[in-house]
Amino acid sequence: MAKIVFESVTKTFPVKGSGKGAEFTALDGIDLEIAAGEFLVVVGPSGCGKSTLLDLLGGLTRPTSGRILLDGEPVTGPGLDRGIVFQQYALLPWRTALGNAEFGLEATGVPRRQRAAKAREFLDLVGLGGFEDRHPHELSGGMRQRVAIARSLAYDPDVLLMDEPFAALDAQTRESLQDELRRIWQRTGKTVVFITHGIEEAVYLGQRVAVITSRPGRVKEVVPVSLGDRLNGATGEDLRSSPEFARYRHEIWSLLHDEVARAQQLEKEEAAA
């Protein structure tokens, strides 16, 4: 049985300031199955509904029609079985790294001492051992995002939902966090749904890459990526420069190219209206 199933999921929003009943279709008839333990990446042009798709899966909003199943049960709201990591770190500024990593555990009723131990374990896992007592303003952007990842992992959700988590980081930090995320995914066996604008990021991370069309968002194609183990950095191999990598990159670029052009055209028409 698939871990996550989107069944003909459509999401519309009311158009503000227009006539009564006018609606805008953000997602239209999304059908998608994600296996347990899979790493699925979603790419698409700006405004195609990627964040909406993740919000629906996180239970932060409900489909207008269709349904989303998690372990065979319809998603009706947020739950501790899904951890969400956003682009903006969303850390509590008055708490230390440890306090932030403990945050999700408080909702699960884990006793205080065990909470600290668990939070430490996951800060270690994301390479932040020794930084437990720092506050967010004393950490770099990459470190803050690591804390956000540790916080989501600490309460052990089955599914990790990531909405462009590395978009605000510099290229080197992004690459090292991509490696860390792959490592964590391999170690924990979690199901990951990861949204990005970056084609290279999609190819590097995903076992499959779902390409979404420009508005309304539909699944254009799901591309399986078989590049094997990405974590050969230690042996000095640069996977991103390999011919196979370039082939996948080009395939997804081609799928996206028309969609991005169409999205830009739509934006122009809207601005002129």
Ligand SMILES: Nc1ncnc2c1ncn2[C@@H]1O[C@H](COP(=O)(O)OP(=O)(O)OP(=O)(O)O)[C@@H](O)[C@H]1O
């Ligand atoms: N609460 C809302 N009310 C009205 N419209 C919304 C709402 N949320 C999203 N939208 C619209 O739905 C569309 C899809 O938005 P969404 O944020 O999901 O796109 P996206 O693909 O994540 O965009 P980006 O890549 O730029 O972050 C956009 O046109 C957006 O303006």
